[in-house]
Amino acid sequence: MSTRKPTRTPQGIRPRHSRSCRSRDGGGCNCRPAWESSVYLKREGRKLRKTFATQAEAKSWRADKVAAANRGQLRAPSAITVRQAADEFLAGARDGSIPTSARGRYKPGTIRGYAEALRLRLLPALGHIRLAELRRTDVQSLADEMTAEGLSASTVQNSINPLRVICRRALRRDLLAVDPTDGLELRRPDGKRDRIASPDEAAALLAALDDDDRALWATALFAGLRRGELRALRWSDVDLAARVIRVQRGWDPIEGEQSAKSAAANRRVPILDVLAPRLAEHKLRTSGDGDGLVFGRTATESFVPSTLRRGALKAWGWQEVRNREPVGPRLVLTKSREDALEPIGLHEARHTCASLMIAAGVNAKALSVIMGHSTIAMTFDTYGHLMPGGLDEAAAQANAYLARLEGGPALRVVGA
Numbered sequence: 001m002s003t004r005k006p007t008r009t010p011q012g013i014r015p016r017h018s019r020s021c022r023s024r025d026g027g028g029c030n031c032r033p034a035w036e037s038s039v040y041l042k043r044e045g046r047k048l049r050k051t052f053a054t055q056a057e058a059k060s061w062r063a064d065k066v067a068a069a070n071r072g073q074l075r076a077p078s079a080i081t082v083r084q085a086a087d088e089f090l091a092g093a094r095d096g097s098i099p100t101s102a103r104g105r106y107k108p109g110t111i112r113g114y115a116e117a118l119r120l121r122l123l124p125a126l127g128h129i130r131l132a133e134l135r136r137t138d139v140q141s142l143a144d145e146m147t148a149e150g151l152s153a154s155t156v157q158n159s160i161n162p163l164r165v166i167c168r169r170a171l172r173r174d175l176l177a178v179d180p181t182d183g184l185e186l187r188r189p190d191g192k193r194d195r196i197a198s199p200d201e202a203a204a205l206l207a208a209l210d211d212d213d214r215a216l217w218a219t220a221l222f223a224g225l226r227r228g229e230l231r232a233l234r235w236s237d238v239d240l241a242a243r244v245i246r247v248q249r250g251w252d253p254i255e256g257e258q259s260a261k262s263a264a265a266n267r268r269v270p271i272l273d274v275l276a277p278r279l280a281e282h283k284l285r286t287s288g289d290g291d292g293l294v295f296g297r298t299a300t301e302s303f304v305p306s307t308l309r310r311g312a313l314k315a316w317g318w319q320e321v322r323n324r325e326p327v328g329p330r331l332v333l334t335k336s337r338e339d340a341l342e343p344i345g346l347h348e349a350r351h352t353c354a355s356l357m358i359a360a361g362v363n364a365k366a367l368s369v370i371m372g373h374s375t376i377a378m379t380f381d382t383y384g385h386l387m388p389g390g391l392d393e394a395a396a397q398a399n400a401y402l403a404r405l406e407g408g409p410a411l412r413v414v415g416a
Contacts, residue, residue, distance in 0.1 A: 002095055006206065010055075010059055010062075011038050012037060012039060012040075012062050012066075013035055013036065013037050013038075013055065013058045013059060014035070014036050015029075015033035015034070015035055015036075015055075015061060015412060016033055016034040016035065016036050016051060017031055018031040018032075018033070019028060021033070022315070034053060035051065035052050035053075035054060035055045035057070035058040036049055036051045036052075036053065037048070037049070037052060037055070037059070037061050037062040037064055037065075038050075038062070038070055039049055039062060039065040040160070040243075041069060048065060058389035073342050075097050079130060079155060080130065080131050080132075080175070081126070081127060081129060081130055081131060081162075082122070082123070082126045082127050082129050082130075082131050082166075083123050083127035083128065084131075085121060085131045085166050085170065086118050086127070086166060088160070089162075089165065089166050089169065090111065090114065090115055090118070091225045093110075093111050093114070094106075098169070102262060102263070102374075104262065104263075105259075106271050107250075107252065107258060107261065108252045108254060108255040108258070109252055109253070109254075112254070113158070113162075114161070114162035114165070114260075115160050115162075117159045117160075117161065118157060118161075118162050118163075119161040121142070121146065122142070122159065122160075122162065122163055125142045125145075126138060126139070126142060126163075130174060131166075131167075131170055131175065131176065132175065134167075134180045135180055136178075136180045136181075136182070136183060137179050138180065139160065139163065139181055139184060140184055140185065140197060143156055143160060143185075145184055146159060147187060152189070152190045153186065153187040155189055156187070156265065157185060157186055157189070158189055158254060159410050160181060160184070160186070163181055163238060164179075164181045166200070167180060167181050168181075175389050185414040194345075194348045194351045195342070195344055195345075195348045195351075196351050196352045196355045197221070197344055197348075197349070197352045198346065199356065201341075201342070202221050202222075202352060205221075205316065205341055206218055206221070206278075207218065207296070208315045208316055209312060209315050210311065210315060211285065213308060213311055213312060213315075213321060214278060214282075215278045215279055215281070215282035215294075216295045216303070216308070217312065217346075217349065218274075218275050218278045218279075219233075219245075219275060219278075219279070219295075220273040220293075220349035220350060220353070221349045221352050221353055221355060222271050222272050222274055222353055223245055223270075223271065223275060224271070224336070224349075224350045224353030224354060224357075224370060224371055225245070225247060225269065225345075226261070226265075226267065226347075226350060227248065227251075227305060227346045228250035228251040228258070228374070229247050229249070229250050229251075229260075229265070229358040229372075230294075230295055230303075230346070231250075231251035231262075231295070231296075231302040231303060231305075231317075232250050232251040232257050232258070232292075232293075232302070232343060233245070233247075233293065233294040233295060234290075234292060234293055235283065235288045235290060235291070235292050235293075236290055236291050236296055237290050237294075238271075238279060238294060240271065240276060240279060240283070241268060243271040243276060244268050244269065244270060244271060245269045245270075245271060245326045246267075246268055247260065247265060247266065247267050247268075247269060247372065248260055248266055250265070251302055252262070253305075259373070260372075260373055262372070262373050263374070264369075264373055264374040265366075265372040267369055267370070267372050268369075269370055270370070273307060282294070293309065294393065305346070308346075309345070312343070313333070316337070316339055316341040316342075316343050317335060317336050317339060317340025317341060318333050318334065318335060318336060318343055319333070319334060319335040319336045320332070320333060321333075341408075350371075352381075353370075353371075354367065354371055354382075354383045354400075357370065357382070358383060359383065364376050364379055364380065368384070369377055389411060402403055
């Protein structure tokens with residue numbers, strides 16, 4: 001007679017027999033049972049359960065979860081949906097209770113962009129899914145669908161961004177074990193470079209403008225201020241004697257004046273010799289002073305970007321006309337005279353400033369400060385393609401430097 005004792009089922013693991021299995025009536029099992037593994041979460045007074053095809057898989061999963069529970073890193077899945085998490089995030093971003101990754105407040109424009117992406121793209125497709133059950137394949141499929149619709153790589157990435165923020169916040173709060181937006185296969189933006197004007201082009205563009213607009217465009221071209229920073233600039237921020245502009249605030253098209261975009265955006269920008277007389281002339285002509293806006297329609301009303309653009313285009317020999325084609329932009333540019341100058345936008349004027357600084361030999365750290373970037377890496381990512389010199393030039397410079405030291409003890413080659 002066999003004396004082998006029956007195998008005991010490990011703690012927290014039990015077989016799940018089929019409904020037709022004889023074991024349900026006290027007989028021998030005649031099915032291939034699944035195996036349920038469970039972990040009791042004492043803090044929450046709940047069990048976390050999952051079913052596997054084999055007992056070995058169930059044991060392995062339970063061992064991992066018990067270890068995580070002991071470290072305090074395991075929580076039962078939340079029933080909150082992606083839509084509910086999005087609503088909670090937007091409400092917190094608006095009232096300031098949910099900060100940015102830099103511990104600051106979200107800018108109104110950023111919140112509007114996130115809300116629009118959620119409304120148009122993310123929530124219709126994913127809003128009904130429980131956040132804890134959202135998988136990378138769900139997000140990847142949505143990104144693939146947007147790409148198939150013909151949306152640009154930048155639009156797809158911008159559409160996914162609010163979901164990234166929501167998921168990373170949930171991850172930090174142990175509502176997610178894995179970030180479903182991590183490791184997505186997204187196309188890179190096409191790498192189209194914005195227009196950059198040469199110094200001669202910049203001079204010609206400025207000369208063609210009306211007196212009312214010339215100082216504004218010169219500040220964009222030679223100081224690199226962002227559009228919102230130009231709209232919020234006050235005369236108290238401009239120190240002509242010290243040749244410096246103190247950038248301390250920005251401007252939101254809906255909310256009006258805002259604090260600086262980031263800590264790095266709060267900065268001092270040098271007033272170049274080519275810019276100083278234009279600002280001085282503008283101040284004298286407009287009787288600007290104190291807290292009055294430098295480029296406002298009045299001392300308290302900021303300029304309107306669309307009006308500024310139309311005036312500049314007219315001065316440069318262009319006009320906007322309504323596109324009659326069924327697809328494409330609603331307004332297109334057409335020349336109004338043969339000697340029209342190639343137009344430029346305020347953001348492209350900022351890029352022009354960066355390119356002039358680089359061509360003049362300004363180092364990356366100084367350029368990063370002038371442009372208001374939070375890191376030098378951002379400066380390199382944005383303007384690295386403009387920085388002079390390739391591998392051959394780098395090698396030539398290194399060889400020349402080493403040649404000047406040739407014969408020194410540190411460079412003497414053994415056996416030479």
